[in-house]
Amino acid sequence: MMSCAFTSRALRWLLMSFAFLPVIGCTQSPTIPEPPIPQGVSKDAIPKIVVRKEVISIDGRAISVSTSAPKDWLLVIGQARKDGEYMWDNLGMRIGSEAKDSYTGLPKVYEFYIFVKRSKNWESFAYRPGSSFRHDRPENTFPGYLEIDGVPIGSNMTLTEIQQWRKFLGLPELVLEPGTRTYYVYEKGVYTHEFTFEDDDKLTYVKFM
Numbered sequence: 606m607m608s609c610a611f612t613s614r615a616l617r618w619l620l621m622s623f624a625f626l627p628v629i630g631c632t633q634s635p636t637i638p639e640p641p642i643p644q645g646v647s648k649d650a651i652p653k654i655v656v657r658k659e660v661i662s663i664d665g666r667a668i669s670v671s672t673s674a675p676k677d678w679l680l681v682i683g684q685a686r687k688d689g690e691y692m693w694d695n696l697g698m699r700i701g702s703e704a705k706d707s708y709t710g711l712p713k714v715y716e717f718y719i720f721v722k723r724s725k726n727w728e729s730f731a732y733r734p735g736s737s738f739r740h741d742r743p744e745n746t747f748p749g750y751l752e753i754d755g756v757p758i759g760s761n762m763t764l765t766e767i768q769q770w771r772k773f774l775g776l777p778e779l780v781l782e783p784g785t786r787t788y789y790v791y792e793k794g795v796y797t798h799e800f801t802f803e804d805d806d807k808l809t810y811v812k813f814m
Contacts, residue, residue, distance in 0.1 A: 640769045643759030652682075652696065652749040654719065659797055661717065661813060670813050674712045675702045688740045697721070697747035719747050720810040721760045726803060753798070753811065754790070763806045764788065 655662045659669050666681045675691055678700050685691040691700045701716040720743055731738035751758040756770040768778050779788035779800060786802045798813040 637773050640766065640773055643757055643762045643766055645761060646750065646757045646759045648750050648757075650748060650750040654747075654749060654751050656751075656753045656798070656813070658754070658792070659813075670714055670717050673714045675700065675714060676712070678714065678717075690741075692740075692743045694744040696749070697743045697745050699743055715814065717813045718810050719751060721747050721751065721758060721762070722803075722807055722809045724803060724809045727809075751811075758808070758811070762808045764800075764802055764808070765806065767800065767808070 652664050659671060661668050661670070663681050668677055668681055678691065679685060682693055682696065682698065685693050690702065693699070697720040699718040699720070700714050701718075702712055702714045704712060723746060727742070730736070731741065746760065754771075754776060755774045756767060756776075758767075764779070771778060777791070780791045781788050782799075786804070787799050788802070789796045789799045791797075796814060798811060800808055801810050801812070802808055
């Protein structure tokens, strides 16, 4: 009798173990393969810009848009062309600044641009005879290595590629601004930076706020 009771308990335990197997299998998430490195990306290129949330590291020197003044950027990047705003023509970068912050009364930077690709749409508008917009952007595009929240950014990168990388890294998708080709990183109720694309879905610039 003891032998039969033991066998019965063992059988019930075995059956219960098999019953849990499908449940365990269903809870496992499929592995997302790492996307390929974007075309033209080289980690050896300079300058090297790595962005983590609101902190921008340029060749190892950290700076934040929301707490900086133009002089801080000039110290980190070097001299710039001043044509309304500060432009680094050879680096494809630009900052927007106010003469005085409304609270401190001191100069303040409120946006930082990195142009990774020339925009045919913008140039067809800005390069018309008599246009005053021609010098509103740097003369060249960014030649270095750019990484934003772990995503390597290339000069021919598409919206689809960026979304794939963000999914692979467990980041939320970029959020579209209705009626535009601009997508935002939206975290904790705050827009931290934006990606603007051409009609062919190729990234043209990133703006940090």
